[in-house]
Amino acid sequence: MYTFLAGIILLIxxxxxxGKFVEKVxxxxxxxxxxAYVNSDGxxxxxxxxxxxxxxxLLNIAGTGPVFGPIMGALYGPVAFIWIVIGCIxxxxxxxxxxxxxxxxxxxxxxPELASKFLxxxxKHVVNAFAILLLLLVGTVFVSTPASLLHVxxxxxxALGIIIAVIFLYYILATLLPVDKIIGRLYPYFGAVLVISALGVGIGLIVNGAPIPELSLSNFHPDNAPILPLLFFTITCGALSGFHATQTPIISxxxxxxxxxxxIxxxxxxxxxxxAMIWAAAAMSLFDGYSGLGEMLAAGGPGAVVSEVSVLMLGAVGGTIAVLGVVVLPITSGDTAFRSARMIIAEYLNIAQKKFSSRLWIALPLFAISVVLxxxxxxxxxxxxxxxxxxxAVIALFVGAMYLYIAKKNYWISLIPGTxxxxxxxxxxxxxxxxxxxxMNIAWIGGIIGATILVVLFFNAAKKARANNLPLEEDISDWNRVA
Known part of the structure; x- marks a missing residue:
């Protein structure tokens, strides 16, 4: 329990x-x-x-990542807490x-536009391909997971097919309509359900004295499971996630x-x-050890763990509300995933999005591909x-490092985690x-050598960009066109 509580305190x-230091930098x-004002388009x-x-x-970036990822990452033991806290901050x-x-x-x-400018x-073409692929995968995954949870x-x-069809219909509307019509109106309520359900589970763990394992040298992680690099790909949202880089421009x-x-x-x-800390702690402590958690995951996946934890901590009614809060997570990331994909393609092709028809012909092929996926x-x-x-995430961190390097500011805050x-x-x-x-030994050697080469190339490009006085920001007076 102390490791868990200490992690929460450290995050705050x-x-x-x-956070204040990064803002100052x-x-x-x-x-x-x-x-929002200079390019206002409604x-x-x-x-x-x-x-x-x-x-x-919060709802854009959350998805099922800070729930499903930590639940699966709980199999690595208390070391998951370390990655969540250090990775997040x-x-x-x-x-x-x-x-x-x-x-x-x-x-x-x-x-993609930022990568084009700074890298x-x-x-631009590489990141466009990455971003569209990522967003299509996110949108597709976040159709399947909430549909399965609702079905259960x-x-x-x-029927599962009907639920999937309804979710797709909602995604189409959220992708095409102005941001303040559906997303701006519904998300505050969705956010309240998410926060209340997570806090309910967290408080339940503390009040009920759940046997959350403590971090120690003898209990670093169970069964000597290989941590590196798998932990960083199991727990992403809640620690570090490139998907967030596709979502922040919506709010920017x-x-x-x-x-x-x-x-923000x-x-x-x-x-x-x-x-993420709350769900990792719940998964570690409520299933009679890691073997019990493994059996639960094998039988019903992370969704079964969510349902069981919610009912155990909050009762039948509260548990149902908590599960609905988890259902909201992927839905409120799936819709903005498709919206971001539509915006990125429009930006790449330089197509204004004020007309409904312009948004429609970009969005429909995305949904068609997703149905196949x-x-x-x-x-x-x-x-x-x-x-x-x-x-x-690596690309986004290197964009941040390049921006700060050109500005002659502390670029290490972005370059170190990026590297x-x-x-x-x-x-x-x-x-x-x-x-x-x-x-694995060959992969490690390749990873270190490959990263070293790319960092050297980064510094060469950064020095040239600084010498050429690459503009860090666009002149507001030029913002007379709508992306």
């Missing part, structure tokens, strides 16, 4: 200390107009309040804050003032980390999603069955 302290300009660029933006951001929240704020400085641009034009919750009374286009950025971007990542095995989809997710994850991303794909299947 991290927001008020390291970046340098907020309160007087600078934001894209569709994607719409000023909204900080509480509303914060809840929307020093990697994930930095990643989210920098991508959000740099986007605000550049007309609400998405990651080279070739990267309703005791199979409604609705943020009223740069001073709100730390609450850094703060909501910390909130997601707390949610739903026929692929979920576990295979999730493995590719995990790797693409962390590869995208660490770069090693993990290369090592994983070299070793994994979905990649090259090389022996």
């Amino acid at each position: 302290i991290g927001y008020f200390t390291y 970046f340098g907020v300009k309160e007087e600078r107009a934001t894209p 569709v994607d660029y719409v000023p909204m309040s900080t509480p509303k933006n914060s809840l929307i951001q 020093f990697a994930g929240a930095v990643h989210d804050y920098l991508t959000g704020m740099i986007s605000i400085r550049n007309r609400g641009a998405h990651l 080279g034009k070739v990267m 919750l309703m005791d199979g009374q409604i 286009r609705t943020t009223q003032n740069e001073k709100q950025g730390r609450k 971007f850094y703060g909501m990542m910390i909130a997601e980390g707390i949610i 739903t026929q692929i095995d979920f576990n295979l989809l999730w493995r590719y999603f995990s790797w693409a997710n962390q590869a995208t 660490f994850m770069l090693v993990m991303v290369i090592t994983y794909i070299l070793n994994a069955p979905i990649g090259f299947g090389l022996p």
